[in-house]
Amino acid sequence: MHIDVAIIGSGPAGLCAAITLAKKQRSVVVLDEQRKAGGKLIGQLHEDPKEGWWIGRQIAEQMQREAEQAGVTFLLQREVWAIEPGWTIKTSGHQDITASYVILATGAQEKPTPVPGWTLPGTMAIGAAQVLNNYERVRPGKRIAIMGVDPLAFTVAQELKLAGAEVVGIFLPPEGLFATEKAKPQSTIGYLSTMAHLAPNPWLRLAGSMAKHQLIQKMGSRFYPKAGMKVFGVPLRLRQALIAIEGANQVEAIQTVKLHRDGKIIKGSEESILVDAVCISGGLLPLVELASSCKTVNIDELGGYVPLHSEEMETSKEKLYVCGNITGIEGAKIAMEQGKLAAMSIEHKMTGSEQAMCDVKMQIDEVERVRKHAAITFMPNLLDGRKKMKQLWDKFQQESRDTYEVR
Ligand SMILES: Cc1cc2nc3c(=O)[nH]c(=O)nc-3n(C[C@H](O)[C@H](O)[C@H](O)COP(=O)(O)OP(=O)(O)OC[C@H]3O[C@@H](n4cnc5c(N)ncnc54)[C@H](O)[C@@H]3O)c2cc1C
Structure with missing residues (x-):
C-alpha cells in the first residue's frame, strides 16, 4: 500500500493532521496500537475555567468521524515497530506500508x-x-x-x-x-x-x-x-x-x-x-522511540529527549514531521494546533504554493495563541524550551548549509 502521508498516533495531534491533509485530497493512513482512536484524549474530562467542560471521549469520536468522512483510513491495533527512510512503515500487521511523508504523533508516556x-x-x-x-x-x-x-x-x-x-x-x-x-x-x-x-x-x-x-x-x-x-x-x-x-x-x-x-x-x-x-503521578516523557532516523535533543524544559524540529514541525530527516507531545509535553489543544501545522507544512512542501506558505505562517501564530491561553501547563519553563529548540534548529540549518557549501 503506498500513500501520501502516514501518521503514527491517533491522538489529538495525529487526528487533526489527518483531517487537514485529507481535506486537501491527500491519501492518509493513521496507525495506532490502541483499539480506539483518540490517544490520551479519550480519558480526559475536566472543566476548562473559560470554556466549560472538556469531554475528550466525545471530541475524539467527532474527530474520527470527520477524518473518515474526509477519506482517512484508520489502521487501529497496529503497532509501528520502525520507520525506514523512503518511507517504509514496519508494523505488527503483515503488510508494510510505504508513504511519501510520515508524521510522528506518538505522544507521551508516564514516568x-x-x-x-x-x-x-x-x-x-x-x-x-x-x-x-x-x-x-x-x-x-x-x-x-x-x-x-x-x-x-x-x-x-x-x-x-x-x-x-x-x-x-x-x-x-x-x-x-x-x-x-x-x-x-x-x-x-x-x-x-x-x-x-x-x-x-x-x-x-x-x-x-x-x-x-x-x-x-x-x-x-x-x-x-x-x-x-x-x-x-x-x-x-x-x-x-x-x-x-x-x-x-x-x-x-x-x-x-x-x-x-x-x-x-x-x-x-x-x-x-x-x-x-x-x-x-510521576510526570510525562515524550515518546521518541520511532524517531531514531532523525536528530534528537535533550531539552529538560520540554520533558527530555525530543526530535530536533523547526517551527513548521519539520525534523532533520527529509519528509519526516512531528507534532503533539513527542515535541514537548503540553495540553491537548496545543497538540491539535501542532497537528494542523505539520499537515499544512507538508501541503506547502508538496505544492510550493504561496497560499500554502501563508497558511503555515498563520498556523504558527495560532499555535502560539493557543499556547498563551492554555488552561494546563505541564512544563513550567516550556517557553524557554521552545526558544532553545529554535536556536538549536537554526544552528543545525546553518551547519547543514556550511557542510553543503564545503562539498
Ligand atoms: C496519562 C496522561 C494523561 C493526560 N491528561 C491530560 C489532560 O487531562 N488534559 C490535557 O490537556 N492533557 C493531558 N495529557 C497530555 C496529553 O498527552 C495531551 O493532551 C494530548 O493527548 C497529546 O496528544 P498527542 O496526539 O501528542 O498524543 P497522545 O494523545 O498521547 O496520542 C498518541 C497516540 O500514539 C499512539 N502510539 C504511540 N506509539 C505508537 C506506536 N509505536 N505504534 C502505534 N501507535 C503508537 C498511542 O497509542 C496514542 O494513541 C495527558 C497525558 C498523559 C500521558
Missing part, C-alpha cells in the same frame, strides 16, 4: 516513581486511573491517595471526586532516585506557582503567583499547614510524603511521614491512612 508496595493490586499510574474512571466508567477505588504533585494529579483528583470517590490527599513522593526536588515541600511550592492559573479561587491564584519568589517559597513551606490545604476540595499535603503502600492481597493503607521544608523526615511522624487505591 514511574516506585514506592514499596507499588505492585499491590489497586496501585496504578495516574493515566490508567484517568482512563478507567472517565472512559471505562469504573471508579478505581472508594478512598484514594495520589502520590506526586503536578497538573495531572490535580486534574485526575478532580475527576475522581466527580465520580464519587473520596480523595484522601495528594502527597509528595518519597525522596530517592526517582524524585529529588519533587520530594521537597519548598521546591514543590515553587513549582506550584507555575500552576497558579489553575487554582480554583482568586486567593489561591494570588498565593500561587506570589510563590514565584524564593522567600515566599521558604515562608510558604514553613507555614504550610501540616494537615494540608484543600484544592478543589482535595487535601494537598505538601508537608507529608507517601513512603509505602500496604495490604495483604490488595491496597489497604498507605504509610506516610511528615516533612521539614527541606524534605527531611520528622522523626516519629509516621501515620497510616486507610485507602483502597493509590494513583502514582
Whole structure:
C-alpha cells in the first residue's frame, strides 16, 4: 500500500493532521496500537475555567468521524515497530506500508516513581486511573491517595471526586532516585506557582503567583499547614510524603511521614491512612522511540529527549514531521494546533504554493495563541524550551548549509 502521508498516533495531534491533509485530497493512513482512536484524549474530562467542560471521549469520536468522512483510513491495533527512510512503515500487521511523508504523533508516556508496595493490586499510574474512571466508567477505588504533585494529579483528583470517590490527599513522593526536588515541600511550592492559573479561587491564584519568589517559597513551606490545604476540595499535603503502600492481597493503607521544608523526615511522624487505591503521578516523557532516523535533543524544559524540529514541525530527516507531545509535553489543544501545522507544512512542501506558505505562517501564530491561553501547563519553563529548540534548529540549518557549501 503506498500513500501520501502516514501518521503514527491517533491522538489529538495525529487526528487533526489527518483531517487537514485529507481535506486537501491527500491519501492518509493513521496507525495506532490502541483499539480506539483518540490517544490520551479519550480519558480526559475536566472543566476548562473559560470554556466549560472538556469531554475528550466525545471530541475524539467527532474527530474520527470527520477524518473518515474526509477519506482517512484508520489502521487501529497496529503497532509501528520502525520507520525506514523512503518511507517504509514496519508494523505488527503483515503488510508494510510505504508513504511519501510520515508524521510522528506518538505522544507521551508516564514516568514511574516506585514506592514499596507499588505492585499491590489497586496501585496504578495516574493515566490508567484517568482512563478507567472517565472512559471505562469504573471508579478505581472508594478512598484514594495520589502520590506526586503536578497538573495531572490535580486534574485526575478532580475527576475522581466527580465520580464519587473520596480523595484522601495528594502527597509528595518519597525522596530517592526517582524524585529529588519533587520530594521537597519548598521546591514543590515553587513549582506550584507555575500552576497558579489553575487554582480554583482568586486567593489561591494570588498565593500561587506570589510563590514565584524564593522567600515566599521558604515562608510558604514553613507555614504550610501540616494537615494540608484543600484544592478543589482535595487535601494537598505538601508537608507529608507517601513512603509505602500496604495490604495483604490488595491496597489497604498507605504509610506516610511528615516533612521539614527541606524534605527531611520528622522523626516519629509516621501515620497510616486507610485507602483502597493509590494513583502514582510521576510526570510525562515524550515518546521518541520511532524517531531514531532523525536528530534528537535533550531539552529538560520540554520533558527530555525530543526530535530536533523547526517551527513548521519539520525534523532533520527529509519528509519526516512531528507534532503533539513527542515535541514537548503540553495540553491537548496545543497538540491539535501542532497537528494542523505539520499537515499544512507538508501541503506547502508538496505544492510550493504561496497560499500554502501563508497558511503555515498563520498556523504558527495560532499555535502560539493557543499556547498563551492554555488552561494546563505541564512544563513550567516550556517557553524557554521552545526558544532553545529554535536556536538549536537554526544552528543545525546553518551547519547543514556550511557542510553543503564545503562539498
Ligand atoms: C496519562 C496522561 C494523561 C493526560 N491528561 C491530560 C489532560 O487531562 N488534559 C490535557 O490537556 N492533557 C493531558 N495529557 C497530555 C496529553 O498527552 C495531551 O493532551 C494530548 O493527548 C497529546 O496528544 P498527542 O496526539 O501528542 O498524543 P497522545 O494523545 O498521547 O496520542 C498518541 C497516540 O500514539 C499512539 N502510539 C504511540 N506509539 C505508537 C506506536 N509505536 N505504534 C502505534 N501507535 C503508537 C498511542 O497509542 C496514542 O494513541 C495527558 C497525558 C498523559 C500521558
